[in-house]
Amino acid sequence: MGTTERSTEKGLTTGNGRVLDELPTFDEPRPLPDNIGKWQPLARKIAAPLFRMLFKVTVEGLENIPASGPAVLCPNHLSVIDSFVLPAVLPRGIMYVGKAEYLDDWKTAKLFPAMGMIPIDRRGGDHATAALDTARSVLSGGGLFGIYPEGTRSRSGNLHKGHTGAARLAIETGAPIIPVGLLGTLDIQPPDQAMPNFFTEATVKIGAPIQSSRYADRVGDRSVYRELIDEVMFEIQALTGQTYDPTYAGAKPSTPTPDGERSAVVAEATIGRRSSAEVLKPRPLVGVS
Numbered sequence: 641m642g643t644t645e646r647s648t649e650k651g652l653t654t655g656n657g658r659v660l661d662e663l664p665t666f667d668e669p670r671p672l673p674d675n676i677g678k679w680q681p682l683a684r685k686i687a688a689p690l691f692r693m694l695f696k697v698t699v700e701g702l703e704n705i706p707a708s709g710p711a712v713l714c715p716n717h718l719s720v721i722d723s724f725v726l727p728a729v730l731p732r733g734i735m736y737v738g739k740a741e742y743l744d745d746w747k748t749a750k751l752f753p754a755m756g757m758i759p760i761d762r763r764g765g766d767h768a769t770a771a772l773d774t775a776r777s778v779l780s781g782g783g784l785f786g787i788y789p790e791g792t793r794s795r796s797g798n799l800h801k802g803h804t805g806a807a808r809l810a811i812e813t814g815a816p817i818i819p820v821g822l823l824g825t826l827d828i829q830p831p832d833q834a835m836p837n838f839f840t841e842a843t844v845k846i847g848a849p850i851q852s853s854r855y856a857d858r859v860g861d862r863s864v865y866r867e868l869i870d871e872v873m874f875e876i877q878a879l880t881g882q883t884y885d886p887t888y889a890g891a892k893p894s895t896p897t898p899d900g901e902r903s904a905v906v907a908e909a910t911i912g913r914r915s916s917a918e919v920l921k922p923r924p925l926v927g928v929s
Contacts, residue, residue, distance in 0.1 A: 680733050691728040694838045695828060699729050701846035704818060710779040711849065712810045715820035716799055716876050717788040717889070721829040721836055722822050726786065729844055735778045736786035737771055772805060779813040789869055789876075790889040795831060799882035800889035802873045804865035807852070811868065812859055816849035819872050821879025845879040 691697060705711070713734065715726055727734050737758050758774050778785045787809075789802035810817045824842035829835075850872060858864040877884050 680727075684727070684733060687724065688728045691725065694836075695725070696839070696841045697725065697729055698841070698843045699846070700843065701848075702729075702731065704846045704848055705731060705784075706816070706849070709782050710813060710815035711784050712779065712806050712815050712817045713784060713786040713820055714789045714802075714806050714817055714872050714876065715786065715822050716880055716882065717790050717793050718797065718822065719793065719825040719829045719831070721825050722788075722793075725822065725825055725828075725842055726820065726844060730784070732784050734784040734786050735775070737775065737788075772809060775809055776813060779809060779815045785809070785815075789872060792890045793831070794885075794889045796885065797826065797882065798885040799873065799877050799880065800885050801887055802869040803888070804862065804869050806872065807865040807868035810852035811855045811864065814853055814856060816851050817868070817872050818849050819847035819875035819879060821845035821847070821876055823880055847875050847879055850875065 713726070713736075715722060723736065727736070735758055758771050758778075775785050775787070787806045789806050790800045791803050794800055806817060809815070822842070822844060824840065828837055828840045828842055850868070852868065855861075855864050855868065873884070876882075
């Protein structure tokens with residue numbers, strides 16, 4: 641799946657050090673209703689040049705982004721800046737999931753959805769159904785959709801076990817999964833640091849698409865979802881070189897029980913989290929021709 645370079649965008653370098661005087665541009669997905677992604681076209685025009693002024697971003701594998709049609713992008717997740725770096729260097733618009741808690745803050749409640757964020761309840765399962773339904777519509781309309789398979793940022797710097805939502809979406813829609821490795825973003829903005837460190841280097845490595853079509857007859861098979869997402873995490877690890885941790889990011893460490901046995905790793909507490917159903921209206925998505 642090749643690319644065609646059309647528009648002039650200076651300051652972005654590829655893995656071999658070549659400066660891209662032209663950044664590929666592709667067909668944009670059909671716009672979503674309401675406010676999801678409505679400011680993204682303007683934000684892309686402003687954010688991409690701004691990022692190239694403030695940070696030195698090297699991109700490898702840009703040719704792995706399909707010129708048209710759906711794809712699920714799965715990056716590792718180390719820093720809050722990840723959600724800004726990746727869209728800024730992509731040649732196409734992308735809708736992505738973000739924690740629903742962002743809608744509790746007036747500073748981000750309207751901005752993030754308008755920038756393309758689909759709020760998701762990170763408890764997963766039925767709690768995330770509305771967000772996954774919206775993501776499915778993005779893919780069905782031929783758009784790019786981004787999701788962090790780790791579910792949340794890795795505080796250890798390791799690559800954690802992936803959740804199966806991305807694999808489920810890919811198999812149900814027939815979209816390929818594109819593994820993405822983000823390096824250096826933790827140096828740009830460490831955990832709990834309010835402002836990024838400007839003029840810091842970062843690298844975005846875009847891997848070869850993993851085709852989900854071979855599982856087209858296995859929709860609903862959770863073991864297949866696990867097999868596919870494990871393959872994705874393996875490819876991400878190959879891109880980043882991170883140590884793999886077979887536990888979910890944000891999980892509490894095992895602790896001794898009264899009888900001396902080790903308790904199972906449990907999921908991160910979810911008290912106070914908002915359901916995706918609360919923040920995503922159930923109206924059907926209407927594509928624009």
